[in-house]
């Protein structure tokens with residue numbers, strides 16, 4: 128049998144000392160300590176094991192303004208190491224001020240690698256978008272969630288919201304969706320289209336456009352959603368059933384603008400947003416996903432977008 | 448055992464530095480997200496992988512139960528390396544099983560409740576070996592796994608896990624969202640995840 132060094136640990140090891148050692152030499156003291164990371168990691172694992180369920184955690188104060196992703200930031204800091212390639216996007220853009228600040232903060236804290244190419248990223252922290260590039264096995268998408276509770280607009284009482292989730296009693300949610308259709312002709316839900324995860328929990332996918340919702344179904348990547356203010360983490364493992372709530376005679380539809388295409392790359396199969404012209408009017412469209420748009424122009428983006436792949440998968444499943 | 452019978456060495460083996468615990472976590476997240484996948488933790492070879500995996504996630508806030516043979520020094524090492532308080536079976540958030548899990552063990556562990564399903568125990572169970580796919584052998588169980596994280600069906604070959612333990616795990620996870628989440632951890636540092644959502648079926652049992 129192999130022999131090992133026999134250096135003794137100090138026998139007077141106290142809990143305080145152990146906590147010190149756990150924390151380690153923090154590169155940037157005060158941002159996020161080792162114990163907080165471990166708590167987040169345990170919550171993420173619980174989220175994976177109970178898809179769509181909101182796991183409570185002890186959110187810390189983060190050096191970012193509320194609403195700018197303190198929940199997502201804590202998950203990202205718990206995930207990344209020095210060899211992680213990190214992409215951060217805000218509304219699909221890597222270069223935006225908020226995305227740049229968050230990326231710089233994490234890179235400064237951990238010393239990980241910055242990445243903008245979705246294909247190369249290990250961790251993608253995002254606000255309000257899922258990339259057009261299909262996610263791959265091994266990638267983790269961290270979505271910032273301003274409001275974690277899909278029942279918030281339906282019942283005010285938080286105990287009642289928890290009871291409804293516990294008993295999978297979503298009848299009031301269905302009534303609300305039905306009323307929405309009666310009054311507006313469609314399900315308007317602007318703050319994150321509600322989805323049913325693995326047939327059990329109703330979840331908000333964060334305020335992504337409907338365009339991105341089908342990408343959560345049977346994704347190759349792991350999705351972790353985190354709300355710092357509400358102190359809730361929830362997750363969707365790969366190959367998990369995620370269905371937008373809808374009625375049989377009102378099939379779920381993504382946003383499409385007939386005739387519109389990206390001014391830069393010409394795509395009409397990506398999520399496009401209107402941009403202001405010199406006269407202040409909105410007449411032209413561009414891709415919201417700037418990495419994908421750049422690669423489409425360079426001939427380096429796939430023919431089939433994540434949405435098309437997801438819709439094809441759903442069609443395949445429904446014909447079996 | 449005598450050659451490494453030094454408690455300081457054991458505690459150091461289980462003490463995970465920030466970079467190690469980050470790497471451990473990405474591995475555990477990957478295998479829990481994809482039941483049937485086997486990956487390795489970078490762990491000292493004389494330390495039980497189940498204890499190493501638990502110690503990278505545990506701390507003073509995680510009441511932990513270590514199930515082992517009487518007098519096993521790794522029990523104390525787990526608590527010393529993490530500061531995790533000792534827990535009874537009924538109150539354990541984390542369970543490190545260095546001996547085979549019996550039906551009684553699994554019946555007494557928390558499964559959470561409807562309002563707090565995350566209070567179900569997180570189990571780190573030591574086994575002999577793990578391999579992706581189907582490799583029938585005299586002393587191996589072949590498990591067929593379906594559920595979230597699995598495209599169609601994954602097969603996992605485990606040595607050092609009894610059919611009775613699997614039956615007890617299936618029973619513990621029979622009323623989702625209540626249940627327990629299990630990491631199987633083998634001698635060579637490899638780990639596999641069985642979240643409570645995974646439907647487990649024994650397709651070959653070399654032992655019977």
Ligand SMILES: [Zn+2]
Nearest residue numbers: 389392414420
């Ligand atoms: Zn474009």
